[in-house]
Amino acid sequence: MAKFEVTNISSTEDSFFDRQERIDWWEQDKLKNATVLVVGAGAIGNETLKNLALLGVGNILITDFDDISKSNLSRTVLFRKGDQGKRKAQTAAERIKDMALSDDFKVNYFEGDVVWELGTGVYRHVDIVLGCLDNIETRIAVNKQCYLAGTPWIDAGIYELGLRINFYKPPHAPCYQCSLSPNQWQAARERYSCDDFKKQVTSEGKIPTVQIASALVGALQVQEAVKFLCGQEVPIGKQIYYQGKTNDFDVFDMPDNPDCWAHQASYDEIISLNLDTDILLKDFLKEVSKAENSGEGATLDFRGDRTFVKTMSCRDCQKEIEFYRPSFRIFDYESHCEECRSEGENNTENQTPAPKQTIGQFNLEKLKVNDERLLNFTLKELGIPILHVVAVQDTEGKYKYYELTGDKKKLF
Ligand SMILES: [Zn+2]
Ligand SMILES: [Zn+2]
Incomplete structure (x- = not known):
């Protein structure tokens, strides 16, 4: 009787990703090495994150500053009944870590206000940004940062049974801001009082919708992201639209606004500094005042980006x-x-x-005379976001842009 030798038949069946790798243009390594920023871990974010984890995308950063509420649970595949009151970003990160199939999967999260606390550098260190948001203000902020950083982003939106995704790729117009109406600009201010302070209660985020809409839009958003990461053609400047009530599906060209500044802003050069936002203002100013940086008398300048109120x-x-x-x-x-x-x-x-009484420019010598107390504030306390790119003016009026690269290890 012939003896059977069991040889190791290493069929591709052994791979978690066998079926998707059978698509001829698919590049699993590119997904494995990709870094994706998911902004928002609510209804859409849950679907998008689940898809990224199952597809084998290797590095994910999640941002959200909300807690899980009862009404989230009917639309959030990653959350459970007992998660009420827990943090969305952290909980979502834990769940997709469990779900991801590759051993070297990396997920991290940032709990903060994306509009004010997530710096431009964060956007520079990711391959694509997926917007899973429910408000205009945050979309404006993400759009601005993506264009400054030169990183593509896909905005997803849902309403009742309708959904859309829009693909933006800097420096190409149109951007999200190009087609905003005056009413939308006004809606973007609804979190703030006339003094530019935060209102405690806002009604944002309570749109009529169902889980099916978030599942569909999360699927479309991640599908376009995968095509982009694998070097395939993507619908830049277009909106993919689906209305579930009537089963209309369409792809539209988005309008481009030549007066829109958001898609025209960019940095010529960004200098990486191994400093982070926990540094004291005085130490930061000493560092940028070195001859190889901006030289003696350098001034940190918010350039109207934010306001520090004394x-x-x-x-x-x-x-x-x-x-x-x-x-x-x-x-x-x-x-x-x-x-x-x-x-x-x-x-x-x-x-x-x-x-x-506000301040937007910070100079070592001037502060020593006028407001020494500020020199012992950290950059974070001044309101500078994590891994941000800050503007520093030298005594001749020339600006240099420095990334606070020391923050990178906190996020990636
Ligand atoms: Zn624009
Ligand atoms: Zn009073």
């Missing part, structure tokens, strides 16, 4: 209120001093901004 007049009694905080970390109610707040009769009628 003091403000109380809306009721005009008494000076001290803040020493960036405006995005100040709440609306704080524009009334504590005494006036406790008296409870706050003037909410007047919608003109109250007078403020």
Whole structure:
């Protein structure tokens, strides 16, 4: 009787990804080596993250600053009933780590306000950004950062049974901002008071929709991302649209606005510094004042990107209120001093901004004389986002742009 030798038949059946690798243009290694930023871990984000993990995308960064609520659970495949009150980004990261098939899968998360706390450098260090958002303000911010960083992004949106994805690839127009209407610009401000402070309660994110819409849009978004990562043709400047109520499916060209600044902004050169946002302002200024950087007398300049508020007049009694905080970390109610707040009769009628003392330029010698206290603030406390690219002006007025690359290890 012949003896059977069991040889190792290494069929591709051994691979988790056998079926997808049978697609002739598929490049699993490119997915494995790719880094994808997923902005938003709600209904769409859950679907998108699940798809990325199952497809074998190797490196994922998730951002969200919300908690899981009861009404999320009917649309979030990664969350369970017992997850109510937990953090969305962290929970989603844990679940997809469990789900991912390759051993060297990397996932990290950032819990913060994407609009104000996620720096341009984060966008520079990823291959593509997937927007899984429910509000215009964050889409504007992601779009701006992607164009500054030169990173493509796919915006997903849902409404009832309808959905769309839009593919943007810098420097090509159109960008997300090109076709925003005045009403949308106004809606983008709904989180803020007339003083540019945050309102405590907003009604954003409560759109009528179902899980099916997020599942479909997450699938389309990731499919386009995979095509892009594998070097296939993608619908740049186009919107893919599906209306489930009537089963209309279409691909549209998006309008391009020649006056839109967002897709025209970019940096000529970004210099990487091995510093992070935990550095004290004085130490940062000493570092950029070195001859090989911007030279003595260098000034950190926010260039209108954000506002640091030192003091403000109380809306009721005009008494000076001290803040020493960036405006995005100040709440609306704080524009009334504590005494006036406790008296409870706050003037909410007047919608003109109250007078403020702000600072947007930081120079070592000048601060030593005028406001020494600020020199002991960290860049983070000044409101500079993680892994950001900051502008520094030299004494001749020339700007250089420095990335705070020391933050990179916190995220990737
Ligand atoms: Zn544009
Ligand atoms: Zn007051």
